[in-house]
Amino acid sequence: MKKFSDAITVAAFFAILIMFAVSTVFFQDDLPFERLFSKDVNVGQAVSEYVSDSFPMRKNWRSIYTNIMVFSGRRRFGDSFLAGDRLVKLDKKNGNSKVIENVAHINELAANTESPIYMMLAPTAAGVYSADVPEFFADKTQRERINDAYLQLDRRIASIDAFYPLYSARDEYVYYRTENLWTSFGAYYAYSESTKKLGLQAVTLDNYDQEFAEAGFYGSMYDSAMVSRIVPDRINIFRSKYQSPVTEVDMFDGSGAKQAESVYFRSALKSSKKTDIFLQGDKYLKTDIYTDLDNDSELLLIKGSFANTIVPFYTAHYSRITMVDPKKLKEADLTLSDVADINEYDQILVMYDIESFSYADCLDTLK
């Protein structure tokens, strides 16, 4: 009887191993085998990564893993943390913060222009829902980090407080549950606050029709923590009840330009990064948005990822908005002056989330 049991154990064990091994090599065609040789790492590491990335039923394995972990009481999955019914991306700890350098770059930018310059450092969900995240996961609260950065700004630069409006609205749907971005609601609260400093009259929400572009999407954080109890996210877009002022959107990457007529790109809903519905996310180096407003007011927006969602609200106030992504400038080995003349604009707004701003190594391109 013991031998029979052993035989079953051996047969079943190796049958499962061979089945998955064969499936990994021959039936997972989305990862080319050449990848093994194209990596700049040692063969052992490349093979491990290849097998792990092309393993069959990855999502199911991940789901089993996270549910076992959640059942056993765990709430941290790498840099994602299960805070109540949402995932938040934890702040980097003991990282090499570049806040001082980056603020110096912004100050230098302000010194080179006569245009009024504004800065908005937005909190991420980890900052707004910090009460649900154990303290030791962060060196300092985001509120403190934002204030520290603002204190070092040149007096010519007006700081915009996005923390308080978002914190006050934390019970509403202001951040995605599975993506490290704010929702249109979150962006709207920050927009409303910013209009006070920018000298604009905020358009109230009753002037918009709310549209559910996507009702059940899971963002990138969900890939690392597939906790079954998390309700999928929805992407809302706000369309003006009256005709949209946007007439043309010109997008430039390193190689060429593309044109569109809207700030919303529905094609992104078919891709894996659905939040790219807002101005194609961080795909382009520079984006010019033209509107039919005849006030000749122009805004230059130096942007991080959080800016994409808020820009549709600003289209109600400017005849032209130019968005420039310093990260893409760095990749293309360009500087700000190569793509835009800063003195042409009536206002300059630098908008980042505090976490990206703290570790961005691309703001030296703002010359």
Add this chain to the structure above:
Amino acid sequence: MIGASFLYFFLPIFSALYLISPKPVKSRLVLVTGAGLICFADPMGLIAMAVCILSGYLFGVFIYNFRDKSVSKLLLVLEVMINSAVLLLFHRTAYDGSDLLAVLGHRLLLKSAVNVGAAVMPLHSIGYCVDVYRKRYRCEHRFIKVAEYISFFPVFAAGPILRYDKISPQLEERKTDISGIASGIRLIMLGMFKKLFISDTMLELWDDVGGVQISSLPALSAWIGILAFAFFVYFEVSAFSNIGCGIAAIMGFKLPRSFREPYRSHSFSDFCRKFNSTLYRWCKDYIYRSIKHRGSHGISEFFAILLTVLAACMWYGTSLRSVVFAAAMVFMLSIEKLLEKPLKKLPKIVRTLLFVVLLLTILPFMAFSDILDALGYIRAMYGGNQIAADVTSEYLISAYFLFVALCMLISGGVFGYVFKKKMFNNEYLQTIIQPVWVIALLIFCTAFLVSGNESLYRYMF
């Protein structure tokens, strides 16, 4: 030796090749696989392999040929020096990523923190030559057999450390049968479970506690943290040891057990015997007995203990922390020796509790590279920060309670007790339970291998 590529590719391919190979080819296959694994991890490791094998074989033959002459002692010293150099230069721990050169402030010899068997091969080589010198057995003239013993790849990661006289008959006569393979599979799965589910989690818990400034660390969090570190070290080493024994069992070898519930020890000397016992026996035979003269006590014995404990601690990583921890261990062993009689009068449970508390107290010396940090941590453990517990402690308990409880149950020998008492002695039940248990663990481990946070896979070895 852990990862989906190991489990799903290396293991079935190697097992199939090994089992279908004719007897004379098996030794060569083991040798080539060992070299391949080292090359796969870091080709520099092949130098260590070549030096250990060649020095072991050649010095073994020379020492035997000059066995009654004084030159044999000189040859043995040379052999020990060469292999010690290999151990210090090539063995490094990924826990703090140091090898001897790094400690001396130079570039690391190996590119990545990977296991190239440098923790085991020099010990095999030295052990073999010392035994030949002591005339415990004759030298082996078949190069392949010596080479296979010295570079027996299943034990590369964390032992067990093998003795030539014990493994030699098995190298001659490999008995591969279905029950051996099944027991090997069970050991591999147990090892993987320990590594992926327990050891990695304990390391994460330790990292969480490490995120709090020591000066504001509450006592409860400090105790939870050091307990996690203790479990991490134990389960990490024993997991790799289990996996090694499992691969060897598939190949038809029965290797000695290295861990016998060390946290149930009732004294530090008992702990040394139970924690990585094969390493303990190696150190005792080849270091302690070489230094301590027969019948001598006092200074000679103290130095013998000091060097033995230092060598054993350095085996876990060439760094200052190992030296400081070794000193703390020797201090505890000395106190224990002085108080031997009164301690023996205490009930066993009290002695075990006392031992655990004292071990956890000195463990920060192993956990921190800075002695001041270690002292600050010990201060926090005993309430020096004037905080008993805070929300951090609450979070640690709620997030890790199940894991810590499981660790305690396993380390406390509850599962061993269940098996010893044969509580599931029904043959029919066992026939069903065994394959189901193995497949369940396979699914469980696969989920962790495919989905786990790879940055956590910091190997101790």
